[in-house]
Amino acid sequence: MATVKDVAKLAGVSTATVSRALTNPEMVSPITRLKVEKAASDVGYSPNGLARSLRKSESKTIVVVLPNIDSTFFSDVVHGIEALAHKNGYKLLIGDAGNESSRLRSYFDLFDSKQVDGVLSLSSDVPESMIVNSAGEVKLPIVIAGEYFSDIPVPTVHIDNHYSAKKGVEYLIMMGHYKIACITGKRSNPVYNARVNGHTETMKKWKLPSTEGYILECDLSYIAGYNLGKQLLSLNNKPSAIVCHSDEAAIGVLKIAREMGIPVPSELSVIGFDNLALSEYCVPELTTIHQPRQLIGETSMKLLLDILSGKKPNPEMTLPTQLIVRESSCPPPIDQRLQVDL
Amino acid sequence: MATVKDVAKLAGVSTATVSRALTNPEMVSPITRLKVEKAASDVGYSPNGLARSLRKSESKTIVVVLPNIDSTFFSDVVHGIEALAHKNGYKLLIGDAGNESSRLRSYFDLFDSKQVDGVLSLSSDVPESMIVNSAGEVKLPIVIAGEYFSDIPVPTVHIDNHYSAKKGVEYLIMMGHYKIACITGKRSNPVYNARVNGHTETMKKWKLPSTEGYILECDLSYIAGYNLGKQLLSLNNKPSAIVCHSDEAAIGVLKIAREMGIPVPSELSVIGFDNLALSEYCVPELTTIHQPRQLIGETSMKLLLDILSGKKPNPEMTLPTQLIVRESSCPPPIDQRLQVDL
DNA sequence: AAAAATCATGTAATACGGGATCATATCTGG
DNA sequence: CCAGATATGATCCCGTATTACATGATTTTT
DSSP, X not given: OOOHHHHHHHHTSOHHHHHHHHHOGGXXXXXXXXXXXXXXXXXXXXXXXXXXXXXXXXXXXXXXXXXXXXXXXXXXXXXXXXXXXXXXXXXXXXXXXXXXXHHHHHHHHHHHTTSOSEEEEOOSOOOGGGTBOTTSSBOSOEEEESOOOOSSOOOEEEEOHHHHHHHHHHHHHHTTOOOEEEEEOOTTSHHHHHHHHHHXXXXXXXXXXXXXXXXXXXXXXXXXXXXXXXXXXXXTTOOSEEEESSHHHXXXXXXXXXXXXXXXXXTOXXXXXXXXXXXXXXXXXXXXXXXXXXXXXXXXXXXXXXXXTTOOOOSEEEEOOEEEOOTTOOOOOGGGOOOOOO | OOOHHHHHHHHTSOHHHHHHHHHOGGGSOHHHXXXXXXXXXHHTOOOOXXXXXXXXXXXXXXXXXXXXXXXXXXXXXXXXXXHHHHHTTOEEEEEEOTTOHXXXXXXXXXXXXXXXXXXXXXXXXXXXGGTBOTTSSBOSOEEEESOOOOSSOOOEEEEOHHHHHHHHHHHHHHTTOOOEEEEEOOTTSHHHHHHHHHHHHHHHHTTOOOOTTOEEEOOOOHXXXXXXXXXXXXXXXXXXXXXXXXXXXXXXXXXXHHHXXXXXXXXXXXXXXXXXXXXXTSSSOOBEEEOOHHHHHHHHHHHHHHHHTTOOOOSEEEEOOEEEOOTTOOOOOGGGOOOOOO
């Protein structure tokens, strides 16, 4: 592959001039610029990005870490990121952690090895050790999109998971539900922990009995929703509503309900989370909590750009969610209704 | 950030010794090795990946180009790729082309700039100019996962799109359908072109009338399926079956059929393509054509690894598909049935 | 037992490809 | 003819890994 040397030789100038002609054309006379440009195209010159990054000590690349690439949730977030990244001359490296912490680490390591200028983590499940150095300082430009509770001053962009969960549960309570189950993600993940707290605290606030076995953890996939839905609907004291912390899991619940002959919503209300495109296309259409995915992406990237350009960014941005009521929810059957004095 | 020099100074050895101790520990005495290792961890040394790649002229990175990150189709393919890539010490850079050819090009350019060792394109829509040099030779290690018709000897991994489409249409014909519409992708993409050819040729082979306006192109999203489904179902001579070249589009058709009060499958059969997890969870469950997504990923990566290690790979691998019959298809109403002598 | 050969280990110098700095040459205007 | 601008060149550096070589130690040969 041709290098600046080859171009310089052909154009009859020094390598420094070639470099200038190509990266700062105004620093060189029009005639040499043309000579260089012609020579460059003649030898098929393409700059070596590695050498350039090494010399400038910046890669103009950031890595976006996905907990897993399976969920369509992230694609919109990535779109938001991409828009801003490309506009600012940054390349995106998308890393799929496959829910494994070792893989996650490998993407963070890209910063140490100078291959990326920063990290935008869509995973909240990030050990502090990956973020701080031995002195306890944040050691890299990073933004976490998602709930992150810590003393470490890491900028985060997130929705109010606690409040959003509460809003969903209150919506059900207002309609008279009181046997409200919940299919959520791993509690070790702060996102789901916050939502579950929102759920249980709301139940408590309204003095509703917290029912044994009503809070179930899983990976929030279709099949997990299906299996845990079956488990819940097989209980003697089965719920009249199931809140799922992903739309996929909710769709799994819809399927098992159908198979078990339990009509949704008349005998079972189902609520999802995320408002994926999909949630409008299932039967019945899914009541869910909308997350502004693209905005989450844009905002995170904006924060990261701020950090990269030396500004002190907002330490925390909370974006709004919205309860989208569709067909999968309604008041429970009369005999399962709680009378609430408002 | 600490470099080999710092480590060398602290350990009281030369930089070369440090390099050897860390990358070829057996070439150095146990005692110096320990000294070096301790020094390295003391100063928090992390090798500069750029410098290393520059020196070794290999990045141990390959870029996986996705036509767009939206479709969940690709996530399984990526899983297949990842498995093999990581096992062989390669990092994956996932590039989302967002259906734009300029973005696609930018990912191919990463090879010229030495930032990746090869390209695995899940997009078939690749201009020849990105693959060959001025002498007409393939200029980079590349594998295309998808139909690619060209004189250029580019290794490809794909299903038999023509045959798969034919199989789907014949299944419908066998049940007595003859008004069979098709919602497909852009014909400029060889994948969809092959499927449409399979579709129309099968219709012709069975002497079925090719009906005006029955073949529609789109981006195969939910909403596109919904809109084109409405268009088809509003025709005076509306089809008794719609073949969609993605499961998403098929689900869009299911929705509009429901809204228009057309029962599926009794009055309209719907067939998808891909066999996404989703297709088991919609109502009715979707008849579709299964693609071995993970296998496509693994096979493509295997081919690329062969190329990278200097072997001449198989120029072309065709993987099997399978018609999965579920609830969304059945024979058409009596009055719309074609009598076929078998 | 002395000399030679082998071996293990460490060192210095350099290349990878581009870019920044500083020095030098050329040109312009007063 | 000189000050000041402008254009170009020579050189060194980014951080790593490799090559060729030097040193001392151990074994082999005579």
